[in-house]
Amino acid sequence: xxxxxxxxxxxxxxxxxxxxxxxxxxxxxxxxxxxxxxxxxxxxxxxxxxxxxxxxxxxxxxxxxxxxxxxxxxxxxxxxxxxxxxxxxxxxxxxxxxxxxxxxxxxxxxxxxxxxxxxxxxxxxxxxxxxxxxxxxxxxxxxxxxxxxxxxxxxxxxxxxxxxxxxxxxxxxxxxxxxxxxxxxxxxxxxxxxxxxxxxxxxxxxxxxxxxxxxxxxxxxxxxxxxxxxxxxxxxxxxxxxxxxxxxxxxxxxxxxxxxxxxxxxxxxxxxxxxxxxxxxxxxxxxxxxxxxxxxxxxxxxxxxxxxxxxxxxxxxxxxxxxxxxxxxxxxxxxxxxxxxxxxxxxxxxxxxxxxxxxxxxxxxxxxxxxxxxxxxxxxxxxxxxxxxxxxxxxxxxxxxxxxxxxxxxxxxxxxxxxxxxxxxxxxxxxxxxxxxxxxxxxxxxxxxxxxxxxxxxxxxxxxxxxxxxxxxxxxxxxxxxxxxxxxxxxxxxxxxx
Amino acid sequence: xxxxxxxxxxxxxxxxxxxxxxxxxxxxxxxxxxxxxxxxxxxxxxxxxxxxxxxxxxxxxxxxxxxxxxxxxxxxxxxxxxxxxxxxxxxxxxxxxxxxxxxxxxxxxxxxxxxxxxxxxxxxxxxxxxxxxxxxxxxxxxxxxxxxxxxxxxxxxxxxxxxxxxxxxxxxxxxxxxxxxxxxxxxxxxxxxxxxxxxxxxxxxxxxxxxxxxxxxxxxxxxxxxxxxxxxxxxxxxxxxxxxxxxxxxxxxxxxxxxxxxxxxxxxxxxxxxxxxxxxxxxxxxxxxxxxxxxxxxxxxxxxxxxxxxxxxxxxxxxxxxxxxxxxxxxxxxxxxxxxxxxxxxxxxxxxxxxxxxxxxxxxxxxxxxxxxxxxxxxxxxxxxxxxxxxxxxxxxxxxxxxxxxxxxxxxxxxxxxxxxxxxxxxxxxxxxxxxxxxxxxx
Numbered sequence: 001x002x003x004x005x006x007x008x009x010x011x012x013x014x015x016x017x018x019x020x021x022x023x024x025x026x027x028x029x030x031x032x033x034x035x036x037x038x039x040x041x042x043x044x045x046x047x048x049x050x051x052x053x054x055x056x057x058x059x060x061x062x063x064x065x066x067x068x069x070x071x072x073x074x075x076x077x078x079x080x081x082x083x084x085x086x087x088x089x090x091x092x093x094x095x096x097x098x099x100x101x102x103x104x105x106x107x108x109x110x111x112x113x114x115x116x117x118x119x120x121x122x123x124x125x126x127x128x129x130x131x132x133x134x135x136x137x138x139x140x141x142x143x144x145x146x147x148x149x150x151x152x153x154x155x156x157x158x159x160x161x162x163x164x165x166x167x168x169x170x171x172x173x174x175x176x177x178x179x180x181x182x183x184x185x186x187x188x189x190x191x192x193x194x195x196x197x198x199x200x201x202x203x204x205x206x207x208x209x210x211x212x213x214x215x216x217x218x219x220x221x222x223x224x225x226x227x228x229x230x231x232x233x234x235x236x237x238x239x240x241x242x243x244x245x246x247x248x249x250x251x252x253x254x255x256x257x258x259x260x261x262x263x264x265x266x267x268x269x270x271x272x273x274x275x276x277x278x279x280x281x282x283x284x285x286x287x288x289x290x291x292x293x294x295x296x297x298x299x300x301x302x303x304x305x306x307x308x309x310x311x312x313x314x315x316x317x318x319x320x321x322x323x324x325x326x327x328x329x330x331x332x333x334x335x336x337x338x339x340x341x342x343x344x345x346x347x348x349x350x351x352x353x354x355x356x357x358x359x360x361x362x363x364x365x366x367x368x369x370x371x372x373x374x375x376x377x378x379x380x381x382x383x384x385x386x387x388x389x390x391x392x393x394x395x396x397x398x399x400x401x402x403x404x405x406x407x408x409x410x411x412x413x414x415x416x417x418x419x420x421x422x423x424x425x426x427x428x429x430x431x432x433x434x435x436x437x438x439x440x441x442x443x444x445x446x447x448x449x450x451x452x453x454x455x456x457x458x459x460x461x462x463x464x465x466x467x468x469x470x471x472x473x474x475x476x477x478x479x480x481x482x483x484x485x486x487x488x489x490x491x492x493x494x495x496x497x498x
Numbered sequence: 499x500x501x502x503x504x505x506x507x508x509x510x511x512x513x514x515x516x517x518x519x520x521x522x523x524x525x526x527x528x529x530x531x532x533x534x535x536x537x538x539x540x541x542x543x544x545x546x547x548x549x550x551x552x553x554x555x556x557x558x559x560x561x562x563x564x565x566x567x568x569x570x571x572x573x574x575x576x577x578x579x580x581x582x583x584x585x586x587x588x589x590x591x592x593x594x595x596x597x598x599x600x601x602x603x604x605x606x607x608x609x610x611x612x613x614x615x616x617x618x619x620x621x622x623x624x625x626x627x628x629x630x631x632x633x634x635x636x637x638x639x640x641x642x643x644x645x646x647x648x649x650x651x652x653x654x655x656x657x658x659x660x661x662x663x664x665x666x667x668x669x670x671x672x673x674x675x676x677x678x679x680x681x682x683x684x685x686x687x688x689x690x691x692x693x694x695x696x697x698x699x700x701x702x703x704x705x706x707x708x709x710x711x712x713x714x715x716x717x718x719x720x721x722x723x724x725x726x727x728x729x730x731x732x733x734x735x736x737x738x739x740x741x742x743x744x745x746x747x748x749x750x751x752x753x754x755x756x757x758x759x760x761x762x763x764x765x766x767x768x769x770x771x772x773x774x775x776x777x778x779x780x781x782x783x784x785x786x787x788x789x790x791x792x793x794x795x796x797x798x799x800x801x802x803x804x805x806x807x808x809x810x811x812x813x814x815x816x817x818x819x820x821x822x823x824x825x826x827x828x829x830x831x832x833x834x835x836x837x838x839x840x841x842x843x844x845x846x847x848x849x850x851x852x853x854x855x856x857x858x859x860x861x862x863x864x865x866x867x868x869x870x871x872x873x874x875x876x877x878x879x880x881x882x883x884x885x886x887x888x889x890x891x892x893x894x895x896x897x898x899x900x901x902x903x904x905x906x907x908x909x910x911x912x913x914x915x916x917x918x919x920x921x922x923x924x925x926x927x928x929x930x931x932x933x934x935x936x937x938x939x940x941x
Binding site for chain 2: 035036037076077080081084085086087088104105106108109129132133136137140143144145147148149150151152250251252253254256286287288289294297298299300301302303304305317320321338339340341371372374375376377378379380381382385386387461462463464465493494
C-alpha cells in the first residue's frame, strides 16, 4: 500500500506537469492551406495600456528587446546573419491592448526560422548593450521623430492624448520623453515576466505547415509562465465635454488637423456596421469615393485628402489598408484632414465640421447608401488576402469575441442593412457637441485666436468655381465652431509628450 | 526586427528563384504585342476572386527635360482621374465605387503606374474604363487648376520628412543637366506655377500616353483568352505616337560636391554619400555587382552595420541603394546618426568600407547568402496578385516584358567576388560623389 501510495504520489505531480506541458488548442489559431509561405502571428493580450504609471513606453521597449535584440542562444548580429539567407524576419507590433510578434518564412527554411522566432519570444537575452541601444532609439523617436518628422502622425497621437487624458490609452505607445528616460532593464524584465504568459497568448500559424510544427509549438510555448488570472483590465470610460482644441506649434507651410470623440462601438456591436457604412461614405480611407474627398479635394483643391473612421487606423499616410492586430475595446470617431495651405486652414476645419453636421442632420440618401454598400461588399475581397493578413483578422475576431469572422459578419450585415439603419446609427452615435481637435501648424496662437473669435475665413481660388460652390463657401467661411478660450491649449512641438 | 526595404530588391526579386535551367518565374504567363504596339502581359494565378490590373506608362519625371516643367509626369497622373466624355468624373467614381475597386496610381523617375484591384466579374468594365481614359482623357482648365492645388497638398504633407528633403537636395547638387536633378513631385516653384500650364499638360498626354509607351499587366483570377480578346477590342482605336524624349546627358563629374540641410526643428542627423552610377540593363554585370555590393558592404549583416549600429551605437541604421534607372543615376549610401558630432566619422566609415571592398574580393559565403536571400525574397513576394504585380511593375517598366527575367537571373548568378571588387575600384572615386548632411536646427 505504501509503495502504491508512493507511486501515486510520484505520479500525481507528473500528471500535473503533463496537464500543463502544452499550450491548449483553444489558444492556437491555425489556417492550413497549400501556400509554401508559412506565416506566424504570436499575440499577447497586453500593450501600452499595461504600462505602469511613470513607465509609459515600457510595453514598446520590451517588445523591441524581443524583435531587435539577442537571445540566450544568439546575439543580435548572429540572428541577423542566420535570417539573412532565408530573406525572413520577425517584427513586434505594440498597440494599446495587444502585442503581436509576426513574420513569414518559406517552408524550405521553416525549422531554422521557427527556432529563431521561438527563442526571441521565449529566451530573450535582455542584455544591457541591446537595451541601451533600443532605449536610445525609442527616446529619439518620441523626442525628435514623432515631434518633428511626421506632422500627421503627431496630430493623431495628440488627438488620442486629448481624448484619453488620464486613461491607459492616453500616451503614445512609445511613451513620453520623461518616462522613457527613466526605464531600466529591470523594468523590461519585470514587464516581460508579468505579461508574456500562457494566460495571455494566442499562437497563429498559417500555410502548408507540417503537423509536427504544431506539436512543437504547443510544447515549446508551455515554458512561458502561467500568468495571473486577471489580465483583462477594466478600462475607464473616456469623457470629452465641449470642444477642446490642442494646437502644436511648429513651422510648416501647411497645417494638418484631426478631430473626433469617443464612440461606444466595436466590431462586436450590431450598430458598428451601419456606422461603418456612414464613415465609409463620409471618408473611405485613401480613396476617391468618400464625400469629404470629393467636396474638399476634388471640388476645391484644399489638400491631398480627407477621411473618416470609426476604428483606430495608425500610419494612415503609409498604409492603404488597415493593419490587423490594433484591436481596442474603446474606439473613437475621427476625421482626418491632410495638411492644408495655411491661408485656407481655418476654412478647411470649418468645412469638415460642417460636413459632419450635415451628415448628422440629413443622413445619407438611398443612392449613396446603395453605392457605399456595394463598394464595401465588393471591396472586402481586397482584405485578408495573404496568410499573414488572414491570421491577423482571425486574431482580431477572437479579441472582439466574434464567433463568425468579421468580414463575413460585415458582408452579411451589409446585405441586409437598410438606409434607415445607417441614418439611425448616425443620429444615435455622431454628434458635434463634444469634440477634441488636434492641429499641427505654425502661428498656432494666431489660429487659436481666430477659431475662438470665429473670425471669418474666406477662400479664394485660382480658377472660377460653380455658383453653388461659391454660395456654399460663404456659409462655410463664417461657420461657427463652439470653442471657448479656456478650452484651447497651445504647445510648442518640442514640448509635446514630454 | 527592423524591416529594410531595399529598393534595389524590388528588381532583384526576380533573381535566383531557382537554379533550374527553365524560367525562374514560377507562373505561366502570356505576352502579346498588339498591332498598335501596346504590350499585354497576362499572369493567371490563384487569388480568391480578385484581379489586379496595371497600366504601366513608360514615362516619369525623367522625361521632364524642359525648364519650368518639372513634376508634370506626376501631375498628369493626377489628371488621369478627371474623366472623359463617356465617363465623366462622377460617373467613373460611381462605377468604381459600386465595384469596390481598390485603385490608385503613382509616379517615379522613370514610369507611371495605374492599378486597380477588384472582383473578377468586373474585368470587362475595368478594361472599358481604362482604355477609355487612356485614349480619351478630357478635363477642363478649372479642373486642372483645382487638381494642381491637390499636388501642392501632396508636396506639403511631406514637408517635415527629412528623407524627402534629403532626396531633393542630393539630386539638385549631384546633377547639373540630367532630368533626375528634380524629384518626381518637382521643384516647388514649378508646382506653384502649375495652374498656368494647362496647354503643356495636354501636350504631355499626347506625347506619352500612347500604346507603344504602355504595358498592361493583369494578374489573378481571370480567363486569359477572354481577357486578351477584350483588351484587343477596347484598345484597338488607340493610335501610336512618335515622340521620344531626348534626355540631356549629364556631364562627367570632376570633383566631390557637398551640401548641407539645416532642418527646421529637432531631428536625428543624416549623412548621405551618392556616387554617379550606371543605368540598369538586364545583362549589365556592373549593375548587378554594384547592387550586390550595396548589401554586402552596408546591409544589416555587414561589419559596418555591426560596428556602427550595434556596437558603437553611433547610428540607428545604415543602408545603400542602387535603385535601377533608365539613365545613369546615383548610388546612395546613407546613415542616420544619433549625434551631430559623429557625422564626420560615420561619413568616413563609408569610405573606409568601400576601400576594403576595393582591396579584396567579397566574402564568398556572404555572397552566397545574399543570393539565397534574393531567391527567397522573390519567392515570398508572389503570394498575392497585388504583391506579385507590385514587384513585376518595377521590372516591366525598364524592359517592357518578362523575358529578361532569366537574363537578369543569369547576370546576378554570374557575379563573382572579383567582379564586386572591380566595380568598387571603378565607381567609388571621391570625385564621383556628392555628400549631403542634414542636421536639426532648434526652433
